[in-house]
Amino acid sequence: MSTRVTKEKSMLIQKEMISSLFKELSTAKQTGKKVVYTFVPGNISELIRAFDMLPVYPEINALQSGMRKKSGKFIHDAEKIGYSEDVCTYVKCDVGMILNGNIGPTGEKIPEPDLLLLSYTGCFTFMKWFENLKRLYPGVPVALLHTPYQEGHKITPDMTQYMVKQLKEEVIPKMEQVSGKKYDEDKLKKILGNTNKVEELMVKIFDTTKNKPSPIDAYFAGVYYIGPINIGFRGTGEAVVYYEKLYEEILERVNKGLGPITPEGVMEEEKFRLVIEGPPNWTHFREFWKLFYDLGAVIVASSYTKVGGVYDNGFRVNPDKPLDSLADYCMNCYTNLNLKQRVELLSNCITKYQADGFLVNSIKSCNSFSAGQLMIMRQLEEKLDIPVGFIESDLVDPRYFSYSNIKNRLESFFQMLEQRKIIFNN
Amino acid sequence: MKKYYLGIDLGSTTSKAIIIDEEDNIIGRGITNTRANYLVATEVARFEAIYNARFSLLKMKLEDEINSNPEYEKYINDVESAFQYLKFKYKLDKLYVKFKDTIESSFSGDRKENILQIVEKIVKTIGPEIRDAYLFSNLGNKNQFFRDIVSERYNNEIKKLDPEFFDPLMLVYDKSIISVENELTEFNFKELISESIEIMNEKYAKLDETLAENNSSPQFYAEINLLKGNYKKIYNSLKEHLEFVATMDIHISNMVGTGYGRALLPFPEKSIKSEILCHAFGAHAIFPNTRTVLDIGGQDTKAIQVDKHGLVTSFHMNDRCAAGCGRYLGYIADEFNISLNELGPLALDAKKEVNICSTCTVFAGAEIRELLNVGQKRSDILAGLHRSIVMRAISLLARSGGVRNEFSFTGGVARNQAVLKYVSELIHKNYGDDIKINIGADSIFMGALGGAMFARRSMKNLALTDK
Numbered sequence: 001m002s003t004r005v006t007k008e009k010s011m012l013i014q015k016e017m018i019s020s021l022f023k024e025l026s027t028a029k030q031t032g033k034k035v036v037y038t039f040v041p042g043n044i045s046e047l048i049r050a051f052d053m054l055p056v057y058p059e060i061n062a063l064q065s066g067m068r069k070k071s072g073k074f075i076h077d078a079e080k081i082g083y084s085e086d087v088c089t090y091v092k093c094d095v096g097m098i099l100n101g102n103i104g105p106t107g108e109k110i111p112e113p114d115l116l117l118l119s120y121t122g123c124f125t126f127m128k129w130f131e132n133l134k135r136l137y138p139g140v141p142v143a144l145l146h147t148p149y150q151e152g153h154k155i156t157p158d159m160t161q162y163m164v165k166q167l168k169e170e171v172i173p174k175m176e177q178v179s180g181k182k183y184d185e186d187k188l189k190k191i192l193g194n195t196n197k198v199e200e201l202m203v204k205i206f207d208t209t210k211n212k213p214s215p216i217d218a219y220f221a222g223v224y225y226i227g228p229i230n231i232g233f234r235g236t237g238e239a240v241v242y243y244e245k246l247y248e249e250i251l252e253r254v255n256k257g258l259g260p261i262t263p264e265g266v267m268e269e270e271k272f273r274l275v276i277e278g279p280p281n282w283t284h285f286r287e288f289w290k291l292f293y294d295l296g297a298v299i300v301a302s303s304y305t306k307v308g309g310v311y312d313n314g315f316r317v318n319p320d321k322p323l324d325s326l327a328d329y330c331m332n333c334y335t336n337l338n339l340k341q342r343v344e345l346l347s348n349c350i351t352k353y354q355a356d357g358f359l360v361n362s363i364k365s366c367n368s369f370s371a372g373q374l375m376i377m378r379q380l381e382e383k384l385d386i387p388v389g390f391i392e393s394d395l396v397d398p399r400y401f402s403y404s405n406i407k408n409r410l411e412s413f414f415q416m417l418e419q420r421k422i423i424f425n426n
Numbered sequence: 427m428k429k430y431y432l433g434i435d436l437g438s439t440t441s442k443a444i445i446i447d448e449e450d451n452i453i454g455r456g457i458t459n460t461r462a463n464y465l466v467a468t469e470v471a472r473f474e475a476i477y478n479a480r481f482s483l484l485k486m487k488l489e490d491e492i493n494s495n496p497e498y499e500k501y502i503n504d505v506e507s508a509f510q511y512l513k514f515k516y517k518l519d520k521l522y523v524k525f526k527d528t529i530e531s532s533f534s535g536d537r538k539e540n541i542l543q544i545v546e547k548i549v550k551t552i553g554p555e556i557r558d559a560y561l562f563s564n565l566g567n568k569n570q571f572f573r574d575i576v577s578e579r580y581n582n583e584i585k586k587l588d589p590e591f592f593d594p595l596m597l598v599y600d601k602s603i604i605s606v607e608n609e610l611t612e613f614n615f616k617e618l619i620s621e622s623i624e625i626m627n628e629k630y631a632k633l634d635e636t637l638a639e640n641n642s643s644p645q646f647y648a649e650i651n652l653l654k655g656n657y658k659k660i661y662n663s664l665k666e667h668l669e670f671v672a673t674m675d676i677h678i679s680n681m682v683g684t685g686y687g688r689a690l691l692p693f694p695e696k697s698i699k700s701e702i703l704c705h706a707f708g709a710h711a712i713f714p715n716t717r718t719v720l721d722i723g724g725q726d727t728k729a730i731q732v733d734k735h736g737l738v739t740s741f742h743m744n745d746r747c748a749a750g751c752g753r754y755l756g757y758i759a760d761e762f763n764i765s766l767n768e769l770g771p772l773a774l775d776a777k778k779e780v781n782i783c784s785t786c787t788v789f790a791g792a793e794i795r796e797l798l799n800v801g802q803k804r805s806d807i808l809a810g811l812h813r814s815i816v817m818r819a820i821s822l823l824a825r826s827g828g829v830r831n832e833f834s835f836t837g838g839v840a841r842n843q844a845v846l847k848y849v850s851e852l853i854h855k856n857y858g859d860d861i862k863i864n865i866g867a868d869s870i871f872m873g874a875l876g877g878a879m880f881a882r883r884s885m886k887n888l889a890l891t892d893k
Contacts, residue, residue: 387738390740408743412701415703419737
């Protein structure tokens with residue numbers, strides 16, 4: 001693998017943003033900034049920011065540790081104190097990190113939480129995770145925001161009101177108490193104004209994959225593109241600047257007819273267009289990506305990039321209705337959609353972005369994503385007559401990434417797509 | 427010049443080669459056990475396929491004569507049996523030399539002499555036994571490998587001896603077999619054919635006494651009677667054709683490699699294909715209505731869905747664990763101290779199926795010993811094991827989208843009759859009695875066949891559907 005890695009300019013901006021955030025976090029105790037631990041799916045960071053507090057996402061720390069090859073030891077340490085092999089590896093990585101002094105992925109200490117904001121959108125492990133954090137940080141208040149699952153295929157006004165009530169009666173009072181500040185709705189509206197701009201830009205960015213060649217990879221590079229909004233910059237001015245810059249860069253690529261940028265440079269020939277379901281593996285992220293770009297496969301849409309918000313169906317936050325918007329945003333996250341909605345969403349992506357195949361990367365230790373994947377795959381296969389593939393790995397447990405097994409399956413999958421092209425071209 | 431295409435399927439347990447002609451007809455099959463050396467295995471399989479192709483081409487050339495004179499075919503088959511025996515004998519002679527070297531370097535004094543004598547006696551006993559099995563019972567067509575043929579009989583001879591000889595004799599065998607197995611020999615087809623004919627002529631000349639000795643079946647007797655007193659005439663009519671195919675150039679225009687070890691084949695990248703595609707394509711060629719393929723190989727099981735063109739639409743493979751694959755059966759055979767070929771028939775003798783819970787090969791070993799201790803019968807345990815293997819395959823099929831009509835079962839494990847029994851039973855139980863189950867005599871060759879078919883198409887730049 002090449003040691004020289006090509007980076008887009010926006011990636012450098014992002015790197016700067018991340019490093020400043022972790023710096024700010026590491027000095028939070030000295031500067032008196034309050035810290036809120038919460039989760040990515042359905043993250044209501046705008047509300048946290050409205051109280052001038054800083055968000056920390058344990059699963060982001062875990063995935064970053066995975067990418068930096070630190071997760072193996074953390075998981076091992078969590079297992080040593082009794083966490084079973086089957087427990088979500090994000091949880092074990094986070095617990096292991098705390099056991100090792102809570103030193104974050106950038107090498108700086110992550111401050112202890114002042115508030116545990118549990119919004120468990122579509123993932124019930126989140127609840128258990130915070131029960132554990134509560135024991136590790138005794139005395140830290142917990143605010144619970146229950147997001148009703150979209151079992152009935154839609155969000156009803158009752159569901160929104162149910163959530164708004166929780167925000168008003170549970171979440172906001174706890175935030176006021178922890179921050180010592182009064183809830184300022186005008187400030188929240190202003191922050192949500194930025195979110196709205198970012199949401200528009202994100203939709204445009206991920207929609208550029210309709211071009212041939214696609215100017216971006218909506219999975220491997222996509223995880224970088226969703227970075228800022230998922231690691232604490234929702235509603236910030238920095239996020240707006242980043243996404244404007246990113247969109248500008250991508251448009252430039254579209255105008256030049258360029259393919260996506262990979263760690264080894266621009267992809268010269270787009271051979272296969274795929275839609276992927278499931279998170280990527282983080283411990284071998286580069287090797288995993290390389291298996292795709294080496295064979296000219298570009299991902300034109302992925303469910304994972306919608307984990308922090310689904311905007312395909314027109315939803316945007318409305319700054320004039322701040323609490324209703326936060327509620328609807330949470331309920332609209334990918335893992336909170338029912339299986340029928342997920343099939344529809346993926347089906348639209350496959351059609352709209354003219355994918356040649358659909359692939360599932362099933363995660364051994366992630367129930368919220370893996371449940372229903374085989375059914376989703378079957379339904380898409382039947383509905384669209386599209387070739388489908390299935391591989392298995394894990395989020396951050398390096399023991400479950402079998403390079404040769406995955407390579408073997410992917411090779412077969414790509415050859416399947418190739419043969420099909422030969423047949424249809426004749 | 428006619429063009430031929432080669433497909434090589436380098437599996438974890440066996441390596442297969444198939445040669446096809448311009449019409450996708452199979453004209454040559456070769457198979458060997460893979461063991462440690464992939465490249466040798468590939469070459470052995472290829473040579474075998476070419477030898478076999480010469481006999482097939484001879485029969486194709488003489489199609490009209492064979493139709494009017496059935497004894498011609500019998501004669502050609504007999505020559506092929508003798509040919510296979512000679513190849514075997516060459517290796518057995520080598521093995522005997524190796525045995526002596528091993529004994530020389532492993533033992534001393536009286537013990538050495540003693541072991542030497544025993545081994546000499548064993549070789550002199552099993553040699554003629556195997557010769558008869560080739561010449562009279564068609565051993566060469568039973569897809570058994572040199573190691574299996576020798577070890578089965580060698581072990582039987584050891585069992586007759588004092589147990590104190592067990593360890594030293596096994597040591598001699600284990601230390602000698604691999605180097606002989608991994609030695610690549612390309613035979614001169616023409617010379618070997620002449621020798622084969624001599625052997626056959628000798629066999630026919632002494633037919634009466636041999637038949638009495640071998641207590642052969644009436645049908646066999648009738649077939650052989652066709653040749654008795656007639657063989658010289660047949661030989662004279664076939665001589666020229668035999669010489670022609672012995673020296674003709676079998677021009678391999680293109681080849682494709684597949685299977686577990688495909689990355690190790692010295693083929694260009696475009697000539698390496700995934701075994702998923704090859705198995706499906708091969709199975710679809712033999713059974714054109716195939717929609718679901720189950721392939722149980724040495725270390726993976728594949729459930730493959732194909733469309734009407736033989737094109738794969740999705741597939742599922744076992745991940746992380748190879749329990750339920752061919753290697754599992756090999757391990758179980760070792761646990762029972764029997765050969766792989768004996769597993770299926772023994773399981774079919776069962777009166778009931780003992781429930782085997784283990785989903786892990788190694789744990790299954792412990793479970794078997796426990797079941798034997800509590801008095802369960804070997805055949806009943808084996809029946810349970812075969813059933814549990816098939817249950818795993820059924821679960822994989824379900825994950826891959828189920829079974830659609832028609833269903834084709836391929837891979838080395840498809841030769842095991844007990845596995846077949848449970849596959850049929852469970853497929854019909856789960857997916858209805860209307861599902862047609864295809865199992866061909868060539869089931870183990872499907873991957874190699876698919877490879878050869880891809881080789882022909884890529885050379886001709888043909889789409890898959892073009893004949």
